[in-house]
Amino acid sequence: MITQAMLIEILENICKTIEENMSYLTELDIAIGDGDHGINMNKGFTAVLNKLPSLQDKDCGVILKTTAMTLISTVGGASGPLYGTAFLKASSVVNGKMEINNTDLLEMFNSAIQGIVSRGHANKGDKTMLDALYPAYDALKEAIDNNNTLKEALQAATEAALGGVEYTKTIKAIRGRASYLGERSIGHQDPGATSSYLMLNAAYNTINKRG
Amino acid sequence: MKKIINDPNQVVNEMLEGVVKAHPEYVKRLEGFNVLVRANKPSFPKVALVSGGGSGHEPSHGGFVGEGMLDGAVAGEVFTSPTPDQVFEAVKAVDNGGGVLLVVKNYTGDILNFEMASELAAEEGIKVESVVVNDDVAVENSTWTTGRRGVAGTVLVHKIAGAAAEKGKSLEEVKAIAEKVNANVRSMGMSLTPCTVPAAGKPGFQLADDEMEVGLGIHGEPGTHRAKITSAKEIVSHLMEKILKDIDINSGEEVAVLVNGLGGTPLMELYIVNNEVAEILNEKGIKIYKTIVGNYMTSLEMAGFSISILKLDEELKELLDSKADTPGFKL
Numbered sequence: 018m019i020t021q022a023m024l025i026e027i028l029e030n031i032c033k034t035i036e037e038n039m040s041y042l043t044e045l046d047i048a049i050g051d052g053d054h055g056i057n058m059n060k061g062f063t064a065v066l067n068k069l070p071s072l073q074d075k076d077c078g079v080i081l082k083t084t085a086m087t088l089i090s091t092v093g094g095a096s097g098p099l100y101g102t103a104f105l106k107a108s109s110v111v112n113g114k115m116e117i118n119n120t121d122l123l124e125m126f127n128s129a130i131q132g133i134v135s136r137g138h139a140n141k142g143d144k145t146m147l148d149a150l151y152p153a154y155d156a157l158k159e160a161i162d163n164n165n166t167l168k169e170a171l172q173a174a175t176e177a178a179l180g181g182v183e184y185t186k187t188i189k190a191i192r193g194r195a196s197y198l199g200e201r202s203i204g205h206q207d208p209g210a211t212s213s214y215l216m217l218n219a220a221y222n223t224i225n226k227r228g
Numbered sequence: 229m230k231k232i233i234n235d236p237n238q239v240v241n242e243m244l245e246g247v248v249k250a251h252p253e254y255v256k257r258l259e260g261f262n263v264l265v266r267a268n269k270p271s272f273p274k275v276a277l278v279s280g281g282g283s284g285h286e287p288s289h290g291g292f293v294g295e296g297m298l299d300g301a302v303a304g305e306v307f308t309s310p311t312p313d314q315v316f317e318a319v320k321a322v323d324n325g326g327g328v329l330l331v332v333k334n335y336t337g338d339i340l341n342f343e344m345a346s347e348l349a350a351e352e353g354i355k356v357e358s359v360v361v362n363d364d365v366a367v368e369n370s371t372w373t374t375g376r377r378g379v380a381g382t383v384l385v386h387k388i389a390g391a392a393a394e395k396g397k398s399l400e401e402v403k404a405i406a407e408k409v410n411a412n413v414r415s416m417g418m419s420l421t422p423c424t425v426p427a428a429g430k431p432g433f434q435l436a437d438d439e440m441e442v443g444l445g446i447h448g449e450p451g452t453h454r455a456k457i458t459s460a461k462e463i464v465s466h467l468m469e470k471i472l473k474d475i476d477i478n479s480g481e482e483v484a485v486l487v488n489g490l491g492g493t494p495l496m497e498l499y500i501v502n503n504e505v506a507e508i509l510n511e512k513g514i515k516i517y518k519t520i521v522g523n524y525m526t527s528l529e530m531a532g533f534s535i536s537i538l539k540l541d542e543e544l545k546e547l548l549d550s551k552a553d554t555p556g557f558k559l
Contacts, residue, residue: 047432051447053308056427060305089344093282093308098340136340193336196374197367197449 018167019117019224021077025069027223028084032066034219035059035212042215045208049195053094054208061092061100076115081108095193096209099133099146106132119161119170126154143191144202146209149181153217171221178214185210229429231529236426240283240303247290251555254294262303262310263318264290269299273325275393275402276300278318279386281338282307284425284528285446288383291556297390298331298554306425306528307447309337315345319354327355327399331385331406333378334362357399359406361385363415363536365474366443366452377445380488380525381413381536384548387557391547405547409538414471417534418442418451418463419490423527442466446490446527446534460497464504467535472512477539479513484520484548486536491526493533498522501533518548524556 019027035042035058042055064087072080081104089101107125111117117125130150139145156177160170185207190196195207233239240262247264248257255264263280279289280302289301299322304310319328328349332342342358349356363381389406397405419441422431432448435441440463444451457463477483487502489495502521509516517540525534540548552559 043428047428047430051307051449052425052428052432053305057305057308090311090313093304093311093341094337095309095335095340097309097311097337098344136343137336192374194374194445194447194449197377197445199368201450 018119019122021075021080021115023223023227024077024080024117025072027220028065028080029069030219030223031216032062034215035062038212038215042208042212045206045211049190049198049202049205050208051194054096054212057092057094057096058212061088061097064091076111076113077117078108078112078114081105081111084108095137096212099137099209102132102136103129119167123154123158123161126157130154137192139192142188144185144188144195144207144210145192146207146213148185148188148207149178149210149213149217152177152181153213168221168224171217171224175214175217175221178217182206182210182214229424229426231424231426233426236429239426240305243283243286244290244303247555254555255290258317258321261314261317263300263314263321264293264303265300265318265321266293269322269324272396274396275326275399276322276324276328277331277386277390277393277402278302278315278322278328279331279382280304280310280315280318281333281335282309282447284423285525287523287556288525289386292383292386292390292554294552294554296394296550296552296554296559297386297557306427309335309341312341312344312348315342316348319345319349319356320352323354326393327357329389329393329399329402329406330356330358331382331389332358332360333382334360334375335377336374355399357403359385359389359403359410361410363410363413364445365414365416365470366445379415379417379446379536380486380534381410381415381538383488383524383557384413384484384486384536384538385409387552387559388544388547390552391550394550405543409544412475412539412544413536414475415534415536416443416467416470417446417488417490417532418467419444419527419530419532420457421492421529421531423448423491423530425528443470444532446525448527448530460500461504464501464535465508468505468508471535471537475537475539477512477514477537480515482515482517482540482545483509484518484538484540485509485516486524486538487519487521488525488534488536489523490530490532490534491523492529492531495522498533501535505535517545
């Protein structure tokens with residue numbers, strides 16, 4: 018169970034993680050894109066961080082929807098609409114709820130992925146954030162189906178996402194600016210998959226720290 | 229990084245302020261937004277053209293706001309698509325009953341943000357259509373990739389679709405003309421140096437002193453290949469071969485030529501390039517109806533150029549010839 022207070026803590030941690038990894042994400046993007054991923058993501062999540070204090074007593078749906086709208090209006094590039102849509106779809110699953118149970122969590126994750134797929138017209142194996150998120154969802158589902166704790170489930174999802182990031186090094190980009198490189202994109206890890214992993218890892222660390 | 233700026237995070241804001249102060253008779257800024265619109269909104273209900281994209285391509289796109297071209301331009305951060313709320317504000321501001329045509333360059337970020345803005349506008353009952361420009365022959369087109377990039381040919385779409393809108397044509401007609409320009413224009417570029425996004429602080433790629441990058445995009449995306457620099461004649465001949473292989477232009481047919489500087493190349497060299505372009509077209513018996521040489525779709529301080537060739541018919545010729553009066557393009 019994730020309470021709305023825990024959700025705010027997770028989001029705070031995500032914002033800090035993105036800030037710490039801003040240069041790293043930009044380096045990855047310089048190699049195969051246009052070098053703005055870290056800068057744009059940090060801009061968006063800094064804006065989210067500034068909004069969180071005003072959301073302390075709000076339900077999970079409002080918290081996630083505010084996050085979504087903030088990302089949409091601040092990030093720009095492809096990541097803004099994609100992560101914004103993901104948070105927006107996730108928010109609709111928990112409208113009015115003060116707590117997120119494991120079933121909600123799976124449903125949120127699934128809706129977020131579907132949102133990214135329909136907005137970005139991308140598929141598994143295109144070298145995008147989906148290559149971290151699909152395996153993370155599968156691992157999360159398996160762990161929850163097997164009655165593992167939330168902490169264990171998030172750990173499994175995070176590890177699977179990292180595996181997905183590694184996988185993106187082996188494939189050719191099909192979507193986004195990296196696709197112009199064709200074969201030359203092989204060997205580089207996808208910045209979007211990396212930021213997805215970092216967000217999941219921040220969520221896991223938050224829950225893990227609480228014990 | 230050596231740039232004449234104050235704060236990397238303020239470059240877009242301060243540039244827009246500077247543009248408005250330089251051209252108050254042409255443009256004004258929508259307060260609180262990175263949007264430039266015409267200083268005087270047309271009084272008759274014409275189709276409004278809105279374009280935009282990342283900054284760093286000046287005079288694209290704000291420099292083309294004015295009579296006969298754009299009604300509004302949305303500026304994103306450097307090389308980053310503007311967000312949907314900014315595009316939506318531009319659409320609301322310029323719509324005066326004739327509907328709005330969005331001219332979007334084919335980049336994933338631009339497509340997604342303009343698409344979301346269209347959805348917002350449609351919810352408000354504003355008629356919006358989009359045309360996606362993808363004129364760069366350097367990038368192979370296939371269903372498995374994002375497809376060709378939109379580069380300098382976009383300026384010709386602004387000019388010709390803008391003229392059609394100014395003549396009072398309907399949204400459907402203006403869109404069809406914009407699509408016709410896109411279908412008949414091909415571009416390809418090369419560069420001698422990389423460029424540096426102010427907020428990133430370092431160049432997007434490295435090139436040795438004697439190297440050039442061929443077929444690159446306007447954001448410093450790597451091109452098709454890297455080679456030792458050769459003569460203007462050889463470079464132009466390679467780019468023209470790629471362009472003319474991609475579009476059928478017969479002897480006796482007419483074209484417009486746009487030799488576009490990427491920001492760091494002197495006009496002297498652009499004119500040398502144009503001389504070579506003209507020679508190649510003359511040899512093939514292709515008639516040059518109009519030539520445009522200058523910096524229209526730049527890539528910050530990058531040294532290099534692109535060539536765009538637009539195949540013309542009577543309709544496109546007439547629209548190309550009609551009046552355009554904007555800070556960055558006058559005819």
